Amino acid sequence: AQSVTQLGSHVSVSEGALVLLRCNYSSSVPPYLFWYVQYPNQGLQLLLKYTTGATLVKGINGFEAEFKKSETSFHLTKPSAHMSDAAEYFCAVRGNSGYSTLTFGKGTMLLVSP
Amino acid sequence: EAQVTQNPRYLITVTGKKLTVTCSQNMNHEYMSWYRQDPGLGLRQIYYSMNVEVTDKGDVPEGYKVSRKEKRNFPLILESPSPNQTSLYFCASSSRVQPYNEQFFGPGTRLTVL
Numbered sequence: 226a227q228s229v230t231q232l233g234s235h236v237s238v239s240e241g242a243l244v245l246l247r248c249n250y251s252s253s254v255p256p257y258l259f260w261y262v263q264y265p266n267q268g269l270q271l272l273l274k275y276t277t278g279a280t281l282v283k284g285i286n287g288f289e290a291e292f293k294k295s296e297t298s299f300h301l302t303k304p305s306a307h308m309s310d311a312a313e314y315f316c317a318v319r320g321n322s323g324y325s326t327l328t329f330g331k332g333t334m335l336l337v338s339p
Numbered sequence: 340e341a342q343v344t345q346n347p348r349y350l351i352t353v354t355g356k357k358l359t360v361t362c363s364q365n366m367n368h369e370y371m372s373w374y375r376q377d378p379g380l381g382l383r384q385i386y387y388s389m390n391v392e393v394t395d396k397g398d399v400p401e402g403y404k405v406s407r408k409e410k411r412n413f414p415l416i417l418e419s420p421s422p423n424q425t426s427l428y429f430c431a432s433s434s435r436v437q438p439y440n441e442q443f444f445g446p447g448t449r450l451t452v453l
Contacts, residue, residue: 234379257439259441259442261444267446267447268429268444268445268446268447269382269429269431269444270444271441274439274441276439277439315381315382319439321439324389324435326372326384326387326397327372327384327431327433327442328384329374329381329382329383330381331379331380331381332381332382
């Protein structure tokens with residue numbers, strides 16, 4: 226079984242401030258981890274993913290995430306928020322088998338103020 | 340262009356009137372899945388399919404049916420819709436052979452059941 230916990234349903238930052246969105250997972254097998262973003266009235270778009278190898282993963286739009294096995298975490302960060310980053314962000318986990326399904330967290334809405 | 344398409348994009352119906360939401364992908368993906376998205380609950384999996392003629396229940400399958408007669412299509416059927424099925428629905432597909440690959444999402448179908 227696998228699950229994802231995203232701390233904070235809403236996170237507010239000022240433009241230019243650090244963005245930190247938290248994600249903790251549980252998985253009985255080595256996981257693949259994903260962050261998706263959903264802009265208003267749109268579908269989900271992949272931001273970045275961790276499969277194997279380097280634990281610091283860089284994605285689109287300046288976002289990155291670090292896989293920490295000891296902490297079972299995969300937090301998403303961006304050094305400087307932009308107004309266009311306002312969206313809902315979903316962390317997801319999938320086992321490393323082709324028979325594993327993708328399990329999502331409940332999402333974190335990022336609000337960016339001028 | 341690689342994509343997942345859903346139809347219709349918007350649908351308003353009445354309780355008990357059978358409906359089908361279609362989903363099609365052109366990436367030759369083995370794995371397809373349906374999710375519903377509700378505020379505060381994130382994405383919850385309804386049904387998934389590992390390949391043609393292979394389907395299984397997700398977390399919230401009650402009131403839904405699916406079929407997978409062709410690799411590219413994965414329709415979602417609501418035999419007798421009820422107001423609690425009012426939601427935003429997403430279809431997604433990915434490679435089962437390469438589970439580290441992302442899931443591609445359709446644009447979503449907003450369903451209202453009166």
